[in-house]
Amino acid sequence: MDRMAQLTLEQIQKKSLNRLVGLNPVFKIVMEKLIERCYTRGVWIVITQGLRTYAEQDALYAQGRNGDKRPKVTKARGGYSNHNFGFAADFALLLRDGRTVSWDTLRDDDKDSLPDWSEVVEEAKKLGLEWGGDWRTFKDMPHLQMVFGITTAQFRAGKRPTQAQLNAALAKINKTEDEEMTTEEKAAFNALQKRVIALEAANKLTKVPAWAEQACINAKAAGMLDTANDGSYDFYRMITLLDRTGVFKKGEGVA
Known part of the structure; x- marks a missing residue:
């Protein structure tokens, strides 16, 4: 039996900090909110994969191919995964010892009769995230993404979500709250929108350096x-x- 650990939300969040670096600012906020929502439901999760370089993607693609005996983990080469553009992340369950991660989709640590994995997916969809487990072929159970209808070919060509799409994603977070926002919360949300706009403007260049x-x-x-x-x-x-x-x-x- 796992040794029980009593971890705060902040302690859980810190375990994913490094994997959230480099993600699109709005997608990063959504993933942070997912960790928080799951914690509230008694389910602990950690982000295991975030932004990947093309080289890192190619290394994963090579697994299970060309004589490699390991199972295949992706069908995407470098540049053909949404991970390469900061709009996808993978998660795992964090067990009650506070150290071990699990991909057991039937596990129920919070003892509420609903598998913890299902609770994570439920919260993810409320936040507007797409789940790899819904894919018809090559199902990717730990995979979550928010691509705004943009294909990897379009991402490679430099296309990104519009500000209106990003604002809509942020608004969806607040629509899923049980209680109406207070004046202070609305002010914080508006400030958050302005910060995202500033980040996007700072990152976008008008010409190739x-x-x-x-x-x-x-x-x-x-x-x-x-x-x-x-x-x-x-x-x-x-x-x-x-x-x-x-x-x-x-x-x-x-x-």
Whole structure:
């Protein structure tokens, strides 16, 4: 039997901090809210995967292929997963010892007759998240995402959610609250919207930085990028780093 640990919400949240770094600001807020909602229901969760580089994605794709005996864990190469753009995350249950994680979808630590996994998915959908367990093929039970109808091809081309879409996602969080917001809560929500707008504006660049121009040209020549316009600083930095590793060399591609 697990040794019981009494952890506060703050202690639970800290366990996921590193995996939330680099996520889209609004998606990050939604995932933080999910951790909080689950904790309120007596279910502890941790984020196990967040933003992935193309190289990290390719390493996962290689698992279970080309003689690798391990089971396959993804069907997406680098650039073909929503994890690569900061709009997806994976979770696991945190057991009552406060250290061990589990992917047991039938586990019921809070003893309310409903599997903890099902409670997490229920709260996730209330917040507007898509669940990989609903996919018809290659079901990904720990996977959650919020992509606003944008495909990975569009993400690669630099497309991102509009501010109206991001605002709607934030509003959905508050619509799921049981009680109407107080004046203070409404003020905090409005301040949060302004912070997100500022973050998005700061991250979006009007033109390709000079230091990233050749990398973008190489990426387009390799067929990995449709357009380089209106990307963020992090986007151009990622393209440049991939170019320096030789990913976009003619004839190589991403593998």
